[in-house]
Amino acid sequence: MPVLVTGFVCAAAGVAIGVKKINADNMPKIAVLSAAFFVASLIHVPVGLASVHLVLNGLIGILLGWAAFPAIMVSLALQAMLFQFGGITTLGVNTFNMAFPAVVSFFLFRNMIMTGNKIKTIIAGCMGGILAIALSAVLVALSLAYTDRAFFTPAMVILAAHIPVMVVEGIITSFCVVFLKTVKPELMEG
Amino acid sequence: MNLNDTISESGSSILYRLDPRVKLICVAAFSIVVALSHQMSALIFAVFLTSVVVILSGVPAGKLLHRMIVANVFIAVLWLFLPFTMTGSPLFSVGPIEASKEGARYAAMLTLRSNAIILVMIVLMATTSVTSIVHALTRLRIPDSVVYLFFFTYRYAHEIVREYTRIHNAMKIRCFTPGTNIHTYKSYAYLVGMLLVNSYERGLRIRAAMICRGFTGKFPSFDSPRIRHYDIVAMVVTALTLAGMVMFNVG
Secondary structure: OHHHHHHHHHHHHHHHHHHHHOOOOOOOHHHHHHHHHHHHOEEEEEOEEEEEEEHHHHHHHHHHHHHHHHHHHHHHHHHHHHHHHOOOOOOHHHHHHHHHHHHHHHHHHHHHHOOOOOHHHHHHHHHHHHHHHHHHHHHHHHHHHOHHHHHHHHHHHHHHHHHHHHHHHHHHHHHHHHHHHHHOOOHHHH | OOOOOOOOOHHHHHHHHHHHHHHHHHHHHHHHHHHHOHHHHHHHHHHHHHHHHHHHOOOOOOHHHHHHHHHHHHHHHHHHHHHHHHHOOEEEOOOOOOEEEEHHHHHHHHHHHHHHHHHHHHHHHHHHHHHHHHHHHOOOOHHHHHHHHHHHHHHHHHHHHHHHHHHHHHHHHHHOOOOOOOOHHHHHHHHHHHHHHHHHHHHHHHHHHHHHHHOOOOOOOOOOOOOHHHHHHHHHHHHHHHHHHHHHHHO
């Protein structure tokens, strides 16, 4: 209960800031990235014998900044409605856990990606992808552990399971940022 | 990868006719009460109620079951941990590890709680089109930009899935076999990049097409937003049962 309320309040604050950044001109871009976040969970990438699905919150953060909050919230709401992932009551917590790391990646690495040379872009993109997943995994583990002490072990397992996800996301975010910078710089701006 | 938004949109049961706003409010209130319930009796009552709603809704059983299985995979994982990690009176043991009654009880409550919420969500989505949900959200005073973002995301999600399938097929035709190597990750990164570029351009075209057809940033609704007598009945019944569930939790 305290976790749900805290998550809801933090997410609402983030969404309130993010909504101010939405206007008629950047709506298609935000919606496309929101939809991409939604679809990313369906794209499976092999890691050793297992596979992980993409999260892409680092990439979305780097491209959207604060608007990542409404984008991710809308996407999670759709997932809850269409696939029964997550749920409506946990929407606040989930939004915060996914979008806050995205915004952190934006503030730490965005500048380096936009102004740096290719090497710097690769490094910053990779760090952005890794950091977003790492921070999300820690937040998810904390939310679970604070919800009930019984969730402590599953929370630790979730944390460990995210290490390969971090590596994959780092590599993919890095390549993706370089690709977008070369092919479609408009997507990177504003 | 199938993105069917509704299980069956056309139906005749009472749940199809309820006002989407009423359905949204009832489902949200129900989900919150169920999520906060911590008594076994209240949760069993909740699952019983949702079963009644499911039967009333007339949603096809096969598709319902399919969605239930998908949603229950995560819960099955929790069953592997919770009985063993919670301490309490022993239930059974696997080798040196002992399962506790408290753990099993906790996992059972979690299963009931999740399934009750999942079931009402499935019924909501099966009996309401996304367009009417968009209208309902606008009328419930959710900020316009969030509602439009919701609508466009939903609209573009279909495009992105189609685009993904197209590019992925193109890769497969060219003998792309995914593995744990940098080539695979690079290919997937470019796939995502191309997906964003193509969808962004298509998104702009969709927007331009909508503006050409007179889109002013508002979604006009043709169905009357009148609350009918059965809407009031549904609200009262929901309020009463929720009050009942709160009583179960307190008493």
